[in-house]
Amino acid sequence: MPTILAEAPREYSTGIRPAVEQDLSQILEIERLTFGQQWDYYQFKASLEDVFLVAVDASTGDIVGFIVACCCKVAMRGMILRIAVHPEHQGRGIGTQLIQAAFDKLKELNLGEVDLDVDIIKAGAIHLYKKLGFEVVEVFSPDIEEDESFYIMRRKLA
Numbered sequence: 001m002p003t004i005l006a007e008a009p010r011e012y013s014t015g016i017r018p019a020v021e022q023d024l025s026q027i028l029e030i031e032r033l034t035f036g037q038q039w040d041y042y043q044f045k046a047s048l049e050d051v052f053l054v055a056v057d058a059s060t061g062d063i064v065g066f067i068v069a070c071c072c073k074v075a076m077r078g079m080i081l082r083i084a085v086h087p088e089h090q091g092r093g094i095g096t097q098l099i100q101a102a103f104d105k106l107k108e109l110n111l112g113e114v115d116l117d118v119d120i121i122k123a124g125a126i127h128l129y130k131k132l133g134f135e136v137v138e139v140f141s142p143d144i145e146e147d148e149s150f151y152i153m154r155r156k157l158a
């Protein structure tokens with residue numbers, strides 16, 4: 001017997017565009033819902049100078065995710081500093097789209113590779129990064145007293 005859905009699944013499409021200052025309140029809300037240690041308004045505002053993209057729900061205009069990356073032109077390397085997708089919208093490919101859009105922007109800046117660091121307990125995010133071609137290049141523990149370790153992951157952009 002077929003399952004009858006209470007309502008039809010909503011058509012889902014997102015657009016990616018550069019972030020602007022007016023987006024910061026929605027971005028801070030996603031940050032609050034997704035991270036324990038959170039960036040503040042001023043960190044995000046300063047990041048508007050960097051590669052800072054948002055995913056926008058095409059039907060509502062709401063911001064559903066964001067990514068921040070910076071570039072070190074001397075090292076010819078980009079660095080993904082922050083990525084999050086609103087919990088209600090995770091698992092729909094938005095994180096993948098944001099990372100691929102950031103790759104395109106970093107390539108436009110003639111950077112050869114991109115790094116990120118990720119808490120080793122974040123298995124879901126690590127799975128996503130590996131799927132997109134990142135490899136673990138180093139493990140580090142910033143504070144010996146804290147039981148916390150991170151992977152540095154890297155991917156070539158060319």
Ligand SMILES: CC(C)(COP(=O)(O)OP(=O)(O)OC[C@H]1O[C@@H](n2cnc3c(N)ncnc32)[C@H](O)[C@@H]1OP(=O)(O)O)[C@@H](O)C(=O)NCCC(=O)NCCS
Nearest residue numbers: 034083084085090091092093094095096118124125127128
């Ligand atoms: C990590 C994050 C940005 C991924 O966004 P997303 O839109 O859910 O990612 P996608 O839908 O593109 O997922 C792509 C793949 O990664 C997997 N994945 C991503 N996040 C996952 C999670 N938290 N748990 C399990 N799997 C996860 C998906 O299952 C999918 O794999 P599959 O195609 O093999 O099934 C999102 O989970 C998030 O905002 N997490 C909280 C903030 C965070 O941890 N940021 C990363 C800090 S390093």
